[in-house]
Amino acid sequence: MAWILAVVLFVEAFGVAALNWFLGIVADRQNMSLAGIDPDAMSVSSKVGGVVFGLYFLLCAVVALLVAIRDRAPAGLGRILLISVAVVHGLLAAFAWAMVEGKAAFAFMVVVLGLVILLLMTYDRLEGPSDAAPASEGPKDPKDPERPDKDPAPIVPPPAPSPS
Helix, strand or coil: CCHHHHHHHHHHHHHHHCCCCHHHHHHHCCCCCCCCCCCCHHHHHHHHHHHHHHHHHHEEEEEEHHHHHHCCCCCCCHHHHHHHHHHHCCCCCCHHHHHHHHHHHHHHHHHHHHHHHHHHHHHHHHHCCCCCCCCCCCCCCCCCCCCCCCCCCCHHHHCCCCEE
């Protein structure tokens, strides 16, 4: 599953960068302006935004790829990146549904969001305390092995409910 997420994020990184680059070229060639903004500024900002966003998705894809290769949960910055990309996909899904009304775009964003959350939850369950003893094992003596001179506390039943 981490492999699938890595591939999807790699493709998405390329797609976002290419789409924004294309929109920057279109804005430049048509000399478009929005509310008096310089057309060159719009073109350059679209291209820069596409490259930055593409690199962000690429970095998240690398984290997912490392999770797949190592078969371990992400830690530190990698975990933060995966959580942030889940939030970004949740917001993009909401925008796709509200503004574009593109059911396919919404479904894609929700599927990627689900993959990221599944990756975070699945690998989180695999880890546990390393020094935890299995439940079947236990001390043979009821006394605490750490303090052999102390007897265990007696078991006292809870008080009976009072009639009210």
